[in-house]
Amino acid sequence: MEHNEYKIWFDSISMEFPGVLAVDDVSFGVMPGVVHVMMGENGAGKSTLMKILNGVNIPSRGKMYISGQERHFSSAMDAKRHGVAMIYQELSYIPDMTVEKYLMLCNEPKKGCFIDW
Numbered sequence: 001m002e003h004n005e006y007k008i009w010f011d012s013i014s015m016e017f018p019g020v021l022a023v024d025d026v027s028f029g030v031m032p033g034v035v036h037v038m039m040g041e042n043g044a045g046k047s048t049l050m051k052i053l054n055g056v057n058i059p060s061r062g063k064m065y066i067s068g069q070e071r072h073f074s075s076a077m078d079a080k081r082h083g084v085a086m087i088y089q090e091l092s093y094i095p096d097m098t099v100e101k102y103l104m105l106c107n108e109p110k111k112g113c114f115i116d117w
Contacts, residue, residue, distance in 0.1 A: 004068030007032040008053065013062035015048050022048040025062070054086040055079035 006029035015023040023045040030036050038046050051057040052064065055073030064071050066084065073079040076086070087103065094102060101108075108115040 004065070006030055006065070007067060009065040010049065010052075011063040011065065013049065013052060013059045013064065015045070015052060015057055016060040023052070023059070050086060053079070054084060 008030040010026055010028045013023055013026045013028075014021070026045070026049060028038075028049070038049070040046050048057060052059050055075050055078050058072075058074070066082065071082065073082070073084070079085070094105075097105075108117075110116055
């Protein structure tokens with residue numbers, strides 16, 4: 001398959017931190033409308049790859065394509081402007097908030113100055 005058939009395509013992505021090769025030459029594609037699972041041991045690079053997708057980490061090598069377009073995000077806000085956002089597993093829990101409100105946190109729909117619940 002060509003990379004433009006995937007919603008997301010990582011092409012030979014590598015990520016190095018001082019003294020650590022966290023992701024080594026990973027090519028991985030995500031098809032639209034399909035559930036994907038990324039599994040591996042602690043330290044395998046799963047979170048690092050997702051942080052590259054979300055603009056938190058800039059890869060040392062390789063390319064990333066979204067909907068067939070090569071993308072380079074400089075931050076999570078930059079990724080968000082292009083429709084990419086991440087929900088982190090280790091967020092602080094807010095016990096009185098519904099799942100819907102939790103997912104929309106900081107992105108609530110507004111009517112004027114008020115949140116449109």
